[in-house]
Structures are given as structure tokens and as C-alpha cells.
Amino acid sequence: xxxxxxxxxxxxxxxxxxxxxxxxxxxxxxxxxxxxxxxxxxxxxxxxxxxxxxxxxxxxxxxxxxxxxxxxxxxxxxxxxxxxxxxxxxxxxxxxxxxxxxxxxxxxxxxxxxxxxxxxxxxxxxxxxxxxxxxxxxxxxxxxxxxxxxxxxxxxxxxxxxxxxxxxxxxxxxxxxxxxxxxxxxxxxxxxxxxxxxxxxxxxxxxxxxxxxxxxxxxxxxxxxxxxxxxxxxxxxxxxxxxxxxxxxxxxxxxxxxxxxxxxxxxxxxxxxxxxxxxxxxxxxxxxxxxxxxxxxxxxxxxxxxxxxxxxxxxxxxxxxxxxxxxxxxxxxxxxxxxxxxxxxxx
Ligand code: SAM
Ligand code: DTB
Ligand code: SF4
Numbered sequence: 001x002x003x004x005x006x007x008x009x010x011x012x013x014x015x016x017x018x019x020x021x022x023x024x025x026x027x028x029x030x031x032x033x034x035x036x037x038x039x040x041x042x043x044x045x046x047x048x049x050x051x052x053x054x055x056x057x058x059x060x061x062x063x064x065x066x067x068x069x070x071x072x073x074x075x076x077x078x079x080x081x082x083x084x085x086x087x088x089x090x091x092x093x094x095x096x097x098x099x100x101x102x103x104x105x106x107x108x109x110x111x112x113x114x115x116x117x118x119x120x121x122x123x124x125x126x127x128x129x130x131x132x133x134x135x136x137x138x139x140x141x142x143x144x145x146x147x148x149x150x151x152x153x154x155x156x157x158x159x160x161x162x163x164x165x166x167x168x169x170x171x172x173x174x175x176x177x178x179x180x181x182x183x184x185x186x187x188x189x190x191x192x193x194x195x196x197x198x199x200x201x202x203x204x205x206x207x208x209x210x211x212x213x214x215x216x217x218x219x220x221x222x223x224x225x226x227x228x229x230x231x232x233x234x235x236x237x238x239x240x241x242x243x244x245x246x247x248x249x250x251x252x253x254x255x256x257x258x259x260x261x262x263x264x265x266x267x268x269x270x271x272x273x274x275x276x277x278x279x280x281x282x283x284x285x286x287x288x289x290x291x292x293x294x295x296x297x298x299x300x301x302x303x304x305x306x307x308x309x310x311x312x313x314x315x316x317x318x319x320x321x322x323x324x325x326x327x328x329x330x331x332x333x334x335x336x337x338x339x340x341x342x343x344x345x346x347x
Contacts, residue, residue, distance in 0.1 A: 034309030117142030190234030219260025247276025252321030
């Protein structure tokens with residue numbers, strides 16, 4: 001169990017030491033030059049019944065967004081093929097829904113998931129709350145990963161969303177895990193929460209058993225017409241500190257720079273990679289907001305000497321994490337030097 005005190009101690013290290021510690025963990029547990037490239041596609045846009053204060057797609061927020069019905073498989077496949085051609089290894093489909101209903105639209109999504117999977121892409125969905133049978137159906141259709149964020153600390157959550165609870169979120173995450181899908185779970189910085197709230201969010205994630213396979217860290221994109229439209233962009237160094245703390249507390253998780261990258265400089269991106277971030281969304285659009293042009297991302301990765309993280313490498317890292325937390329029991333590791341395996345990450 002990680003404690004809040006431990007996370008605070010890490011977070012408050014001199015930045016130089018914090019980055020060194022994050023780098024040590026990153027080099028020990030991950031491909032330190034690998035960056036996982038995912039592509040995001042909104043397959044059903046706007047008119048969501050939830051009242052998430054940050055979200056341009058909530059029907060409670062007047063953002064002038066043009067709503068769109070669920071896209072059919074053929075339409076989504078155009079983007080999935082383009083993502084594959086651009087070198088993305090994971091295709092993530094998002095729907096502005098509070099929860100999934102087991103209806104013809106869900107059947108449509110299952111068909112789309114299978115078609116995307118057949119392109120040999122990792123498939124991720126983020127569709128709102130799921131019950132365990134829906135989670136199993138998604139897994140059966142070929143969905144590898146489900147994204148469902150806790151977004152902030154339990155305490156701050158109710159200030160941002162009133163139409164569902166933090167425990168509703170945890171319940172869907174359990175259903176996803178029980179169905180055998182990977183869990184992608186993270187949050188947003190810059191909504192007016194305190195540093196303590198951010199660390200409590202990381203604590204919740206780090207104490208999940210197993211820890212999330214990937215942790216998206218979003219910087220709030222303050223969209224006009226949302227109650228958070230006047231929020232200042234998150235402080236750069238506070239953002240970097242959270243990335244480094246996440247890397248140290250969740251050594252085997254992929255830490256993804258998600259929303260807000262359009263407002264980050266090349267140097268800020270480099271600091272985030274130094275702090276242990278190892279995934280981005282590639283492509284000109286997130287769900288409804290802007291993302292850096294992909295040739296700019298490619299150019300920066302090349303300037304930094306970073307390469308695309310191969311999905312097999314990511315899978316190996318996850319398998320190692322499982323072995324370490326469960327003890328693989330294979331007997332092959334008994335005479336290996338204790339040094340590597342036993343090194344405490346949080347000390
Ligand atoms: N409706 C589903 C749900 O809420 O789980 C899936 C889509 S929802 C848009 C996915 C995530 O996007 C949210 O949990 C939140 O973390 C992030 N997000 C939404 N609007 C954002 C914004 N303006 N800035 C940063 N992140 C945002
Ligand atoms: C996540 O944590 N961030 C992505 C993905 N998971 C689905 C979504 C970001 C959305 C940003 C606002 C928008 O583009 O609408
Ligand atoms: Fe709906 Fe998801 Fe946006 Fe909340 S974050 S309003 S659930 S689309």
C-alpha cells in the first residue's frame with residue numbers, strides 16, 4: 001500500500017532529484033525511449049446526459065458543439081485505417097454516453113470493435129458506465145482496453161460531477177477488470193483542485209490491485225461554455241511533478257499525456273518524457289478538441305531520439321508487473337540476484 005505521505009514526499013523532492021528518481025524507475029521497468037502512439041476517435045458526439053463541468057460534450061454545457069449520432073462501422077474504419085497507416089498501435093473510440101445500454105447501438109459498437117481489431121490494432125473503448133455482461137461482450141468482440149477515468153480525488157469529484165458518484169466509476173473499473181480487459185484510468189489536472197487532490201487521485205490509482213495498465217493524465221482544456229471556461233492552464237512544473245510521481249508510484253503503467261498538449265511547448269513535452277510519460281494521442285483531434293499536428297509530434301520525437309513503443313514491449317512490461325505483484329511461481333527466478341526484483345520503488 002502506498003500512503004499519501006509517501007506520495008507527498010516524492011512530489012516535493014527537488015525537481016532534479018524527482019526527475020532522477022522517475023528516470024531510475026523508467027529505465028528499470030520500461031523501454032525508456034519508447035512512446036506508445038494511440039489515436040482517438042469520437043464515435044458518438046455531444047448531448048451527454050452527465051453534468052461533468054469540464055466536458056464540452058455535456059448537454060448541461062452550452063458549448064455550441066454539433067452533436068453527432070453513433071457512427072457506423074464503415075465510417076469508423078476510415079479513421080482506423082488512417083490511424084494504422086500513421087503508425088498508431090492503439091485505436092480508442094469514445095462515446096458521449098453516461099452508460100451503455102444493451103441495444104442495437106451496442107451491437108453496432110461490437111461489430112466496429114471486431115472490424116478494428118481485424119486491422120491488428122489494439123482496441124480501446126470509452127463509452128461510460130458498463131455492467132459486467134457488457135464488459136464481457138466488449139472483450140469477446142476484441143476490445144483489449146477500456147478507458148474510464150476517476151478524474152480527481154474522491155473529495156473533489158463531487159464538486160465536478162453530480163450525476164454519478166466516484167464509487168460508480170470504481171464499479172465499472174471492476175467490471176472491466178473482471179471481464180479481462182486492460183484498465184486505462186487517470187484524470188484531469190487544472191480544474192481548480194489542490195495538489196493534495198491530485199496526489200489523492202494518484203493514491204487511488206496506485207493502490208488499485210492490479211494498478212491500471214495505463215494512466216492518462218489530462219490537462220484541462222477550458223472550453224468556452226463549460227463552467228470551467230475561465231480556469232487558468234495548469235502550472236507546468238506542477239504538471240511535470242504529477243507525471244514523475246505517477247511514474248514512480250506506478251512503475252509498470254503506461255503514463256499517457258492526454259488532453260491539453262496543444263497548449264504545451266516542445267520543451268514542456270520533453271520535460272514530461274523526462275518525468276516518465278510514455279504515451280500520447282497521435283492525430284489532429286482528440287474527441288472534440290485540438291491536438292498537436294502529428295508531423296509536429298513526429299518531428300519532436302525524432303529530435304528527442306524517441307521511438308514508437310511496440311505493443312509487444314508494452315505487453316511484456318505488463319506481464320512483468322503481474323509477475324512482480326503475484327510472484328510468478330515458475331521457479332526460474334529463484335536464483336536471480338535479488339537486487340533487481342526486490343528494489344523498493346517507493347523509498
Ligand atoms: N463518456 C465517457 C466517460 O466520461 O467516461 C467517455 C468519454 S469522456 C470525454 C473521457 C475523458 O475525457 C473524461 O473522463 C475526462 O477525463 C476527459 N476530458 C473530457 N473533457 C475534457 C477537457 N475539457 N479537458 C481535459 N480532459 C477532458
Ligand atoms: C482520456 O483520459 N483523455 C482522452 C481519452 N481518455 C478518451 C479524452 C480527452 C478529451 C478532451 C476533450 C475533447 O477533446 O473533447
Ligand atoms: Fe459525458 Fe463523458 Fe463528457 Fe462526462 S466526460 S459529460 S460522461 S462524455
